[in-house]
Each structure stands twice: as structure tokens, then as C-alpha cells.
Amino acid sequence: xxxxxxxxxxxxxxxxxxxxxxxxxxxxxxxxxxxxxxxxxxxxxxxxxxxxxxxxxxxxxxxxxxxxxxxxxxxxxxxxxxxxxxxxxxxxxxxxxxxxxxxxxxxxxxxxxxxxxxxxxxxxxxxxxxxxxxxxxxxxxxxxxxxxxxxxxxxxxxxxxxxxxxxxxxxxxxxxxxxxxxxxxxxxxxxxxxxxxxxxxxxxxxxxxxxxxxxxxxxxxxxxxxxxxxxxxxxxxxxxxxxxxxxxxxxxxxxxxxxxxxxxxxxxxxxxxxxxxxxxxxxxxxxxxxx
Amino acid sequence: xxxxxxxxxxxxxxxxxxxxxxxxxxxxxxxxxxxxxxxxxxxxxxxxxxxxxxxxxxxxxxxxxxxxxxxxxxxxxxxxxxxxxxxxxxxxxxxxxxxxxxxxxxxxxxxxxxxxxxxxxxxxxxxxxxxxxxxxxxxxxxxxxxxxxxxxxxxxxxxxxxxxxxxxxxxxxxxxxxxxxxxxxxxxxxxxxxxxxxxxxxxxxxxxxxxxxxxxxxxxxxxxxxxxxxxxxxxxxxxxxxxxxxxxxxxxxxxxxxxxxxxx
Numbered sequence: 001x002x003x004x005x006x007x008x009x010x011x012x013x014x015x016x017x018x019x020x021x022x023x024x025x026x027x028x029x030x031x032x033x034x035x036x037x038x039x040x041x042x043x044x045x046x047x048x049x050x051x052x053x054x055x056x057x058x059x060x061x062x063x064x065x066x067x068x069x070x071x072x073x074x075x076x077x078x079x080x081x082x083x084x085x086x087x088x089x090x091x092x093x094x095x096x097x098x099x100x101x102x103x104x105x106x107x108x109x110x111x112x113x114x115x116x117x118x119x120x121x122x123x124x125x126x127x128x129x130x131x132x133x134x135x136x137x138x139x140x141x142x143x144x145x146x147x148x149x150x151x152x153x154x155x156x157x158x159x160x161x162x163x164x165x166x167x168x169x170x171x172x173x174x175x176x177x178x179x180x181x182x183x184x185x186x187x188x189x190x191x192x193x194x195x196x197x198x199x200x201x202x203x204x205x206x207x208x209x210x211x212x213x214x215x216x217x218x219x220x221x222x223x224x225x226x227x228x229x230x231x232x233x234x235x236x237x238x239x240x241x242x243x244x245x246x247x248x249x250x251x252x253x254x255x256x257x258x259x260x261x262x263x264x265x266x267x268x269x270x271x272x273x274x275x276x277x278x279x280x281x282x283x284x285x286x287x288x289x290x291x
Numbered sequence: 292x293x294x295x296x297x298x299x300x301x302x303x304x305x306x307x308x309x310x311x312x313x314x315x316x317x318x319x320x321x322x323x324x325x326x327x328x329x330x331x332x333x334x335x336x337x338x339x340x341x342x343x344x345x346x347x348x349x350x351x352x353x354x355x356x357x358x359x360x361x362x363x364x365x366x367x368x369x370x371x372x373x374x375x376x377x378x379x380x381x382x383x384x385x386x387x388x389x390x391x392x393x394x395x396x397x398x399x400x401x402x403x404x405x406x407x408x409x410x411x412x413x414x415x416x417x418x419x420x421x422x423x424x425x426x427x428x429x430x431x432x433x434x435x436x437x438x439x440x441x442x443x444x445x446x447x448x449x450x451x452x453x454x455x456x457x458x459x460x461x462x463x464x465x466x467x468x469x470x471x472x473x474x475x476x477x478x479x480x481x482x483x484x485x486x487x488x489x490x491x492x493x494x495x496x497x498x499x500x501x502x503x504x505x506x507x508x509x510x511x512x513x514x515x516x517x518x519x520x521x522x523x524x525x526x527x528x529x530x531x532x533x534x535x536x537x538x539x540x541x542x543x544x545x546x547x548x549x550x551x552x553x554x555x
Binding site (some may be wrong): 052105171174176177178179180181182183184191192195196198273 | 331353355366375378379380385388390392393394395396405406408455456458459462500
């Protein structure tokens with residue numbers, strides 16, 4: 001039997017302690033490596049962009065040279081197009097997610113899941129090209145709807161998968177309790193399972209919105225971009241968003257125009273961050289959905 | 292216990308076989324469940340007691356590939372007839388599960404009436420009356436009457452289980468199935484639930500699966516002993532009779548061995 005005293009500091013023990021310290025230090029370094037880029041970007045964007053924020057920035061149209069100009073139409077466009085995309089993508093995504101979670105353990109479910117996962121990986125420019133071919137060409141022009149269509153396509157698989165995952169987390173005992181009361185399956189899903197998972201579903205939606213709010217490539221081919229006021233009718237003429245304006249203004253020779261682009265970048269970053277934070281807060285806030 | 296019990300049969304089971312895919316889980320089970328009596332189902336783990344009780348309200352059908360052969364009748368009607376809707380069966384044969392499962396997004400009040408939200412719209416006064424009546428029958432009213440709007444999950448385990456009982460009672464089923472209702476609870480809650488069961492039998496019929504033999508002996512009028520001959524074999528109803536007889540003078544050796552604790 002091994003009767004060595006507990007406190008004896010053997011070489012093996014000392015080496016183990018050293019390895020432990022080195023690995024801990026490495027873990028901290030890696031965390032820093034992950035966190036630093038994000039913090040750096042945010043700080044730098046604030047630094048470059050805050051100066052551009054004034055009343056004119058939020059209310060005027062862009063100017064391609066000289067001082068002044070704003071991104072009013074970009075703000076309107078982002079809200080309009082992302083809003084439309086959400087209205088189109090959310091119902092489809094949630095219903096697909098419900099199907100996969102509640103009825104989808106069959107072959108069709110496997111196919112749908114695979115297609116959703118594949119669609120998440122399709123390059124955004126390709127989605128834009130698709131929207132260009134299907135919407136822009138057939139409608140005869142660039143418009144906001146085509147952009148919303150492209151963004152909706154990108155949102156659907158994300159929402160589908162997060163909805164499915166969160167519904168799977170609802171314990172089966174809840175479904176059983178409802179079915180045993182003689183509540184039909186569809187009503188069980190709609191009135192019991194989905195409300196239980198609601199905060200998680202909303203989180204998934206907000207994260208999907210945050211993701212597409214910053215997309216640029218699919219919009220280049222669908223809304224074209226413009227420095228004129230945009231129509232609130234999404235089928236009428238080219239439109240623009242903050243992300244597209246950043247792209248178009250940042251390439252201009254005039255430094256004041258570039259500064260406006262930075263201001264737009266700051267606004268966009270804050271919007272996306274705001275959505276992500278809201279998503280986390282909502283998910284944490286509902287105690288009764290923690291099972 | 293009366294010499295001959297004239298309580299009518301509310302459910303009958305005739306030569307029931309249950310399959311999960313090609314695997315036979317239950318073989319040739321027959322029994323009579325008498326009205327306003329408590330029937331207990333005992334037996335070692337894995338003998339099909341829970342499987343069997345779920346066949347009484349067609350809850351086993353949630354598992355894909357599950358099917359039955361044989362007849363199960365409720366008030367003389369075969370519940371497995373092709374034109375029968377399982378939803379209607381479940382409204383007349385209610386179930387309480389082993390782990391309490393109140394709906395987490397609903398208040399205590401809403402939990403109790405959750406099953407009622409199907410049929411006709413009822414007035415608030417009618418719903419209030421149902422909530423109070425069923426919570427009293429479940430021996431929970433006094434403890435929650437001042438906090439009906441709080442979440443169903445804010446209660447202790449024993450209280451949640453009694454809430455689930457009240458929720459089942461709100462539908463006024465004829466038969467209440469209980470699948471080990473007290474096995475996840477402390478002795479005090481268990482006692483309360485047993486007391487509630489004895490009160491319930493005045494108005495309802497109860498079938499309970501239990502691992503706790505003393506509980507079966509305490510509360511039930513009839514007992515069915517389920518047994519499995521070997522691993523991979525289907526479960527069978529080895530013996531069925533009045534509780535007093537099963538526990539003091541059973542017909543079959545395996546029954547006697549089980550109730551005297553020689554194996555468990």
C-alpha cells in the first residue's frame with residue numbers, strides 16, 4: 001500500500017503544478033486574443049465615427065464631396081428593408097422550426113434540416129444574385145423589396161434552427177401533460193410548447209435580425225443604392241441601407257465623406273450590439289421558462 | 292372489504308397485447324376495473340405496468356410504432372375502435388404522471404383550467420367555482436387560495452403534484468390513472484396524496500401504478516401483479532384480485548415472493 005505522506009513535494013507534483021500554471025496562462029491569453037479584436041473594433045469605430053454625429057448626420061442626404069451630408073435615407077432604408085425581411089422570414093422560419101421539432105423525426109425532417117444547414121452556408125452574394133434574377137429582373141428594376149427578399153432568405157435557416165433547438169429543450173413532460181388532458185396535438189404545440197419556449201425563439205429572431213442588418217453584398221445587387229430620398233413603397237425604385245452607404249461613401253476621395261461613412265458604421269455597430277444585448281436580456285429575464 | 296363487490300365495471304381489458312414495433316411489451320392482459328374503487332398495479336421494474344396504464348387512455352400512441360391488439364372498453368365502448376378519437380378518450384380517462392408537470396408559463400389558476408379551454412366558453416364565475424372545487428378535492432385549496440395568480444412552478448413538488456391532480460379533475464373524467472404519483476415526493480406529500488385518493492374514489496375510479504407495496508396495501512381495493520418471466524419477454528398480468536387476498540393469501544408463488552419482499 002502506498003503510505004507516502006500527503007505533504008511531500010515530489011518532482012512529479014511540482015511539474016504538474018507548473019504545467020497547470022502554464023495552461024491557465026495560455027487560456028487567459030487565448031481569451032484575450034478573442035476579446036481584443038472586438039473591443040478594438042468597437043473603440044476604433046467610436047473614435048472615428050463619433051465626430052460625424054450631428055443633427056445633419058441624421059437628417060440630411062449624403063453628399064459626395066465636401067462637408068456636410070448625412071445618412072437619413074440609409075437609416076430609413078435599413079429600418080424598412082430589415083423590417084420587411086423580418087416580417088417575411090420570421091413566420092416561415094418559426095413554422096419550419098416547429099415542424100422540425102414536433103413532427104420532424106422522419107425522413108422529410110432530415111431533408112429539411114440538411115437544406116436549412118446548407119442554406120446557412122450559401123455566400124451572401126450568391127443569395128443576392130438569386131434575388132437579382134428572381135425579383136429584380138422579373139420586376140424590371142432594383143427595389144427595396146428585392147433586398148428584403150434576399151435578407152429574408154438568409155434569415156430563415158437561422159431562425160428555423162434556433163427555433164427547433166429551443167423547442168427541443170422544452171421537456172416532454174409538458175407535452176405529455178397537455179396531451180393527457182385531451183388537448184389535441186396542434187393545440188398543445190401552439191398554446192403550451194411554443195409559449196414555454198417563447199423567449200428563446202425571440203432571442204433567435206433578434207440574433208437573425210442582427211446578422212442581416214449588416215449585410216451588404218446581397219443588397220448591392222438588389223437595391224442598388226442611391227443618394228436620393230428613398231420611397232417608403234418598397235416596390236418603387238432603388239433604395240439604400242446604412243451598410244450599403246458605408247460601402248459607397250467610404251470609397252469617395254473626400255475625407256469628410258469618409259467621415260460620414262464612419263459615422264454610419266458607428267450607428268450600425270451600435271444597432272447590432274443593441275439587438276444582441278436585448279436578445280441576451282430577454283432570454284435571461286423570463287424565470288418561468290428556465291426548466 | 293365486502294364479501295362480493297357489486298360495483299359495476301367501468302373499464303374492461305380483454306386479452307390486450309402491446310407492441311413497440313415488433314417487440315411485444317405486454318401479453319394477454321385481461322382485467323376489470325370497477326367503478327369507485329382504487330385498483331393498484333404492482334410488480335418489479337420493467338414488467339409493463341406503466342406501459343399498460345398508458346394503454347388505458349391511449350397515451351402510448353405518442354411513441355411512434357406503438358400498437359395494441361385486443362379490446363379495452365370504457366362504459367362498454369371499445370376505445371380502440373377505428374372511428375374513436377383518442378382526444379375524446381383522454382378527456383374521460385385522465386392521467387397524473389410520476390414527475391409533477393404543471394405548465395410553466397401559466398398561473399395556478401390557469402393550470403387548473405388548462406384542459407377546459409377547449410370546449411364552450413365558460414363564464415368566469417363558473418371557472419372560479421371549478422378551480423375551487425378541484426383544488427379542494429386535491430387537498431390543495433387552503434395552501435394556494437391566496438396566490439392563485441402565481442406561477443404553477445412556484446409550488447413545492449408535492450403541491451405541484453396535487454395541482455396536476457386538480458387539473459385532471461377539472462375535466463371531470465370517469466377514470467383517473469396515476470403512474471407512480473408519489474414516488475418523487477416526500478412522505479408528507481405522499482400521505483396527502485393518498486388521503487386525496489381515498490376521497491376521490493367516492494366520485495371517480497382510480498387506477499394507480501406503484502412501486503410502493505405498502506401504499507398499494509393501504510389505499511387500494513383491487514391489486515394486479517405484473518410479472519416478466521425473463522429478460523426480453525413480454526410483461527404479463529400474473530395475478531389480479533382483491534387487495535386483501537393478494538397481500539395475505541395470493542394464489543401464485545411469484546406474487547407471494549414479491550409481496551413478501553423476497554425479490555423486488
